[in-house]
Amino acid sequence: MKGFDIIVVGAGMVGAAQALALARQGWRVALVDARAPQLEWPEEGYDIRVSALTRASQNLFEELGAWQAMCAERVSPYREMVVWDAGGTGRVHFDSADVGEPDMGHIVENRVIVKGLHAQVARQPDITPFWPARPVRLQREDEGAALTLDDGTELTGRLIIGTDGGRSWVRQAAGIPVTGWDYDQTAVVTVVRPREHHRETAWQRFLPTGPLAFLPLTEGYCSIVWSTSPEQAERLLAMEEERFARELEAAFEATLGPIENVGPRAAFPLRFFETRRYADTRLALAGDAAHTIHPLAGQGVNLGLADVRSLARLLGEARRRRRDPGGETLLRRYERERRSENRPMLLAMDGFKELFSNDQPLLAWLRNTGLTLTDRLGPVKNLIVRRALGG
Numbered sequence: 232m233k234g235f236d237i238i239v240v241g242a243g244m245v246g247a248a249q250a251l252a253l254a255r256q257g258w259r260v261a262l263v264d265a266r267a268p269q270l271e272w273p274e275e276g277y278d279i280r281v282s283a284l285t286r287a288s289q290n291l292f293e294e295l296g297a298w299q300a301m302c303a304e305r306v307s308p309y310r311e312m313v314v315w316d317a318g319g320t321g322r323v324h325f326d327s328a329d330v331g332e333p334d335m336g337h338i339v340e341n342r343v344i345v346k347g348l349h350a351q352v353a354r355q356p357d358i359t360p361f362w363p364a365r366p367v368r369l370q371r372e373d374e375g376a377a378l379t380l381d382d383g384t385e386l387t388g389r390l391i392i393g394t395d396g397g398r399s400w401v402r403q404a405a406g407i408p409v410t411g412w413d414y415d416q417t418a419v420v421t422v423v424r425p426r427e428h429h430r431e432t433a434w435q436r437f438l439p440t441g442p443l444a445f446l447p448l449t450e451g452y453c454s455i456v457w458s459t460s461p462e463q464a465e466r467l468l469a470m471e472e473e474r475f476a477r478e479l480e481a482a483f484e485a486t487l488g489p490i491e492n493v494g495p496r497a498a499f500p501l502r503f504f505e506t507r508r509y510a511d512t513r514l515a516l517a518g519d520a521a522h523t524i525h526p527l528a529g530q531g532v533n534l535g536l537a538d539v540r541s542l543a544r545l546l547g548e549a550r551r552r553r554r555d556p557g558g559e560t561l562l563r564r565y566e567r568e569r570r571s572e573n574r575p576m577l578l579a580m581d582g583f584k585e586l587f588s589n590d591q592p593l594l595a596w597l598r599n600t601g602l603t604l605t606d607r608l609g610p611v612k613n614l615i616v617r618r619a620l621g622g
């Protein structure tokens with residue numbers, strides 16, 4: 232049996248950041264993951280999964296000492312964003328220069344984020360890693376909690392944090408239901424190089440089948456997130472490279488010219504949900520374990536990192552005041568804070584998805600008018616850019 236203050240289950244982007252933030256406050260943390268983190272990969276090529284990080288997420292990584300390692304590996308700033316509708320003339324163009332900022336955020340490969348965080352985890356004496364290991368039993372009582380791993384190790388602590396992704400074992404073991412639905416959309420992701428440079432701009436075209444995004448990477452490459460019907464996704468995955476490149480060009484109105492290089496493709500079914508409870512006896516959920524969102528606004532991991540900041544702030548306060556890290560009042564505050572911040576963003580993204588994936592004439596008019604108006608109204612645009620920066 233091994234005793235800790237806090238047990239974090241899931242050492243992905245959110246879990247590794249959470250463990251680091253808490254260990255830096257002096258808590259003794261156990262960090263569990265079913266897999267060892269990926270720290271090496273071939274020099275050629277990009278990770279098929281990337282995240283558009285807001286300035287707020289970048290600031291957190293800077294505080295944790297991980298941002299520099301990510302920059303040394305590879306990050307791509309995006310300075311502008313262009314969004315337009317396939318069914319009309321509505322178009323909006325955001326520019327970070329309009330609000331006096333050097334960029335709107337960075338596109339970073341998920342494996343680069345994980346590696347940057349784990350370089351710090353490895354240096355942190357207050358984090359004890361357990362991987363590869365899966366939890367098999369969760370026990371919670373008023374005084375503390377225990378987690379049994381599949382190799383028989385028993386971990387005890389005063390708080391368990393579930394950061395083990397959308398299918399969270401922790402959430403299910405605690406019997407916490409979710410509210411949500413399948414989008415009936417699948418995201419096809421890949422990396423391509425169009426003939427023209429992306430101009431450090433994030434591009435998104437809304438098609439009736441779903442949004443298609445070109446996110447800028449280094450050396451003119453773009454990460455593609457093409458949300459579409461499950462049937463079309465299947466076809467896009469199965470077709471040979473040349474044909475896929477032509478279909479992609481057509482869907483993107485060849486905005487950056489012909490597609491010259493296509494990497495491996497993968498598909499992710501898209502789901503929307505929010506947990507019914509962010510906290511329970513001696514337990515908290517953060518990141519995708521608590522909510523998943525449509526990737527159209529690239530907010531998923533940013534919301535998860537906001538959960539991390541909130542929990543770290545409350546636990547930092549508890550540490551200073553020598554309070555119980557799994558106390559009811561603290562967990563109730565976490566619940567209130569995250570629900571009131573996450574709910575509007577989750578619902579707004581769901582509304583956007585409905586508004587744009589629809590060819591009803593009234594909705595088409597509404598979104599085109601909305602895009603055109605937004606583009607003309609400087610203050611509204613600047614507000615959106617500031618919001619995108621995560622301020």
Ligand SMILES: Cc1cc2nc3c(=O)[nH]c(=O)nc-3n(C[C@H](O)[C@H](O)[C@H](O)COP(=O)(O)OP(=O)(O)OC[C@H]3O[C@@H](n4cnc5c(N)ncnc54)[C@H](O)[C@@H]3O)c2cc1C
Pocket residue numbers: 240241242243244245246263264265266281282283284364365366394395396397399400418420456499517518519520526528529530531532533534535
């Ligand atoms: C196509 C697509 C594009 C996206 N683009 C963006 C974007 O641009 N910007 C953005 O912010 N977000 C984006 N997202 C969302 C983002 O990828 C997720 O929000 C993010 O990965 C969540 O991180 P996490 O650490 O909570 O969970 P995960 O990344 O899922 O990590 C969970 C960790 O828990 C471990 N684990 C799982 N089960 C167990 C278990 N039983 N026991 C022990 N360990 C376990 C896993 O091994 C993993 O390490 C996108 C998502 C998709 C599908």
